Amino acid sequence: MMEQLGKMPADLSKIDSSVVVFDDHFAINSSTRCQHRCVYCFEGERDGYREIPTNDVIELLKQAATKVKAVVFMGAEATLRSDFAEIVAAGTALGLEMRLSTNALRFSDNEFLKATIDAGLKAVELSFPYPDVEVYKAITGAKETGFQMLLQALDNIRLDGRMGCNVNVVVSSFNIDRLDAVIDLAAQHLGSAIALLTLKRCQDNEPSRVVTATQLRDALIPLLSGWRHSFPVILRGFPMCTVPGFEHLDADLVYIRQGVTVSDNFQRQDEFMSMYGHAVAASANPLPECKICSLRDICYSRQVFREKPNDPGNLPISSSKDPRQVLVANRTDPKDVELTISRLIAGKEAVLAGKQS
Numbered sequence: 095m096m097e098q099l100g101k102m103p104a105d106l107s108k109i110d111s112s113v114v115v116f117d118d119h120f121a122i123n124s125s126t127r128c129q130h131r132c133v134y135c136f137e138g139e140r141d142g143y144r145e146i147p148t149n150d151v152i153e154l155l156k157q158a159a160t161k162v163k164a165v166v167f168m169g170a171e172a173t174l175r176s177d178f179a180e181i182v183a184a185g186t187a188l189g190l191e192m193r194l195s196t197n198a199l200r201f202s203d204n205e206f207l208k209a210t211i212d213a214g215l216k217a218v219e220l221s222f223p224y225p226d227v228e229v230y231k232a233i234t235g236a237k238e239t240g241f242q243m244l245l246q247a248l249d250n251i252r253l254d255g256r257m258g259c260n261v262n263v264v265v266s267s268f269n270i271d272r273l274d275a276v277i278d279l280a281a282q283h284l285g286s287a288i289a290l291l292t293l294k295r296c297q298d299n300e301p302s303r304v305v306t307a308t309q310l311r312d313a314l315i316p317l318l319s320g321w322r323h324s325f326p327v328i329l330r331g332f333p334m335c336t337v338p339g340f341e342h343l344d345a346d347l348v349y350i351r352q353g354v355t356v357s358d359n360f361q362r363q364d365e366f367m368s369m370y371g372h373a374v375a376a377s378a379n380p381l382p383e384c385k386i387c388s389l390r391d392i393c394y395s396r397q398v399f400r401e402k403p404n405d406p407g408n409l410p411i412s413s414s415k416d417p418r419q420v421l422v423a424n425r426t427d428p429k430d431v432e433l434t435i436s437r438l439i440a441g442k443e444a445v446l447a448g449k450q451s
Contacts, residue, residue, distance in 0.1 A: 119193075120158040121166045121358040124151050124181070128170035129199050130234035134266060134298045135169075148177045152184050159188040161357075166193045166219070168358070173200035179213040186214030195219045195262075199240065201247035204254075211256050219260040219292075222248075225275035229268050248283035258289035266296035267303045270313050281323060288325045292345065295331035297397055307398055308407035310336040318343075334393040334420075335411040342423030346394050350441070351426060351434050387412040391439050392420060 124146045128135075146154075158165050165185055172178060173196055185192045192213075198220040201207040224230040227241040234240065251257060261280050263269075269276050273293075281288060293314070298304055310332060318340045321327065327343065334341040348354075381399055384390050387410070402408040418431045426434050 117164060118162045118355045119164040119166055120154075120162050121168045121195075121356060122151065122154055122158070122172075123168050123170075123358065124154075125170050125172050125175055127174045128197070129174070129240065130171075130197055130236055132234050133300075134233075134264070134296050134303065145175070148181065151177075151181050155181070155185045155188055155190065158185075159190055162355075163189070164191040164193060166195055168195045171197055171200075173206075173210075179206075179209045182210055182215050183213040191216050193217045193219070195221075197221055197244070198247045198251070199243050201250055202243040204250045207247075207250050207254060211254065215257065217258050217260070217289075218251075219262050220248075221262050221264065222280045223262075223264040223266065223269050223276060225269055225272040225279060229272075233266075233268055245283050248280070248287075252283065252285045252287045255287070257287065259284055259287050260290045260292055261288055262292045262294055264294050264296045265305060265310070265313070266298070267305055270305050270309055273313055273317050277323065281325075286324075288323075291323070291325055291327045293327060293329050293332070295395070295398065297331065298401070301402060304398070304401045306402055306405055306408040307333065307336050307410065310398070311338075315339070331395045331397070333395050333398060333410060334389050335387070335413060336398075338411075338413065338415075341389065341393075341413075341415070341420045344393075344395075344424065347392055347420075347424055350394065351392075351421070351424070351438060381410055383410040383412050388415055389413050389417050389420065391435060391442070392417050 126145055155165060167178075167181075172194060175181070182192045192215050194210075194215060194217075196218055198218070222244075223233065224241070224244075227238050230236065230241040230244070231238065251259060261284065263273070263276055263280075265273065277291065280291070295310070296303065296305065314332070314337050318327070318337065328345040329337060329340070329343045330345050332344070334344065337343070349356075380387075380390055380396065384393070384396060387393070396410070399408060399410055417435060421431050421434055422428050
């Protein structure tokens with residue numbers, strides 16, 4: 095999912111969700127191909143899916159243009175389409191803001207990068223969880239040459255200077271102890287092209303790759319406390335008790351409290367269906383420690399506790415922090431805080447009742 099990107103100071107007391115305008119958008123999956131085989135890729139097997147023909151993609155763009163102002167091309171890897179610049183131009187002509195979620199490898203070809211930006215591509219969310227080439231190879235299954243291509247792509251984006259990037263760092267067992275190195279490497283190559291950095295918790299069914307709540311606390315709190323970059327950071331998929339003091343950076347909370355609608359064609363390639371709402375459903379049955387937490391009504395990301403349920407290092411910690419304080423820092427208008435809390439509670443109750451949240 096993409097966001098309209100802006101700038102704000104790096105002072106952690108000021109880094110909050112005002113940097114991001116979370117807007118309704120459609121996400122289009124138009125390709126089954128990718129240069130990577132990432133071990134934790136959420137899309138998994140794409141057997142039975144097809145490369146959507148150009149005309150069909152344009153029809154999907156026309157559907158989107160009647161409902162939203164922005165479209166994100168998602169995976170597998172849309173830039174592998176030979177008509178990518180053409181469909182970007184088609185969406186732009188329909189008045190859509192065109193965005194892309196990508197591994198960025200194709201942008202190592204500077205002419206391709208320029209052609210897509212000329213066609214109207216405005217922003218990219220690019221995946222970069224790698225502190226070095228060995229981690230790159232371990233995550234993606236690709237060769238060392240792929241890493242060199244990726245770094246060249248980041249350099250090209252920086253030198254072109256026309257496109258903002260949301261750098262998506264998936265936090266996993268591969269990089270949990272080296273997040274500073276990941277971010278430094280991305281900053282070295284992208285420079286001022288980084289408008290936003292997203293730390294996203296890796297969800298994985300393989301226990302050996304699951305990072306526990308204690309590991310998250312040990313890594314994230316020092317990282318955020320010592321933030322030294324000019325670009326801001328937001329969090330996705332982390333329980334609030336793993337980032338005490340930085341709960342307000344929760345991007346999922348922004349989406350849910352603002353009622354943002356995201357639709358995709360991931361299940362049925364020829365039509366759009368609602369994507370967001372899973373976070374509410376996942377939080378509907380809290381753990382005992384969560385039930386007595388003061389932030390229980392605004393915390394949505396609890397899956398980590400279910401991934402290693404018997405690990406003593408993977409337990410929630412109840413908070414006594416005032417949720418109103420978190421909501422205001424999360425850019426809720428102070429006069430709307432009580433109404434927002436009531437609405438969030440009602441949404442969870444609707445899920446428990448089996449209704450549409």
